[in-house]
Amino acid sequence: MSGWKAKRFWKTVVVVESDGGFGVTLDARPVRTPAKSPMALPTRAMAEAIAAEWEAVEKEVDPRRMPVTRGANAAIDKVAPQFDEVAELIAAYGGTDLLCYRAEAPEALAEAQAAAWDPLLDWAAHEYGARLNVTRGVVPVAQPAESLERLAAAVHSVSPFELTALHDLVSLSGSLVLGLAATRAEFDPETLWRQSRFDEDWQAEQWGEDEEAVAAARLKRDDFLFARHFWNISAESR
Structure with missing residues (x-):
């Protein structure tokens, strides 16, 4: 019901x-x-x-207090019936992965991004045979077709429940590689979330924090951490 x-x-x-x-x-x-x-x-x-x-x-059902139930409903009613479409949507993030786009300036920000993001790209290259190209600035950089195909295969290999979690891990972070890493026990989800927000945190350090932006970021962080939890309880039988 x-x-x-x-x-x-x-x-x-x-x-x-x-x-x-x-x-x-x-x-x-x-x-x-x-x-x-x-x-x-x-x-x-x-x-x-x-x-x-x-x-x-206690009295009335409040979906806001039932995140696992909501996630299961989404997996069954929404993701499973259109699995391929959802998987393709998530796999497409590989072509414009956040980790591949570094700041043109300041140099300190670009160096911090490289120190945090290069190991994740190296992990994807080792784990999936999917090496991605890196650039500076926002001009799109072409990615090897074979790498994108291998990352897409990894996305398509999961269950509808796992894909429900992966959808949020990737869309919230802006990175397919980071989202895939968040499904692995060897990566700390809090650290991954912080790594996805280099630009925002850098701007906050330079210009101060905006209360509304901080509140919105906190909600996204909570959703990211919950998605990791939902993945874990979806994949326990693997």
Whole structure:
């Protein structure tokens, strides 16, 4: 049941196994997506997280307090039916990856970008055989077709639940390479998020912080960290 405007009617929330996956029931009634699809979940960890969100409802269902449920709904109702289109959208970031565009000036900013971003590009070259070209300024730089194809293959290889997380990791950071790195346990997501914001942080140091910009950045950071968490509980069975 979608239940976004419903008041709490259930007493018990239970994680159940079904068809090789997991689900959640409310008084033995299966939770469904807004499109009325079965909420078939890939891991027990995700089912338990969703069950906890429904258990925490006191009076009315508030989707803002149920991020894992929202993510699962998106994976089932939106991403899965148009998987190839979403994957291609995300893979396209490789052609204009943030990590490939360095500041023309000041030199200190360009050096800081290189120190943080070159190891990530080296990782992508080693992990996927996908070496990307680097430039300074905003004029587009052509990328090797083979590298883009290999990065796209990596995107297409994930599940709909993982792609839901990867979509946010990439779109929020502006980098396919950084987004892919955020799916790996060896990378700290907080560090990756900071690495995606060199330009913004540099401007803030020079001209001071804007309260609205800081608040917006904090929300994006929280969404980025949640996307990493959603990936983890999507991929636990791998």
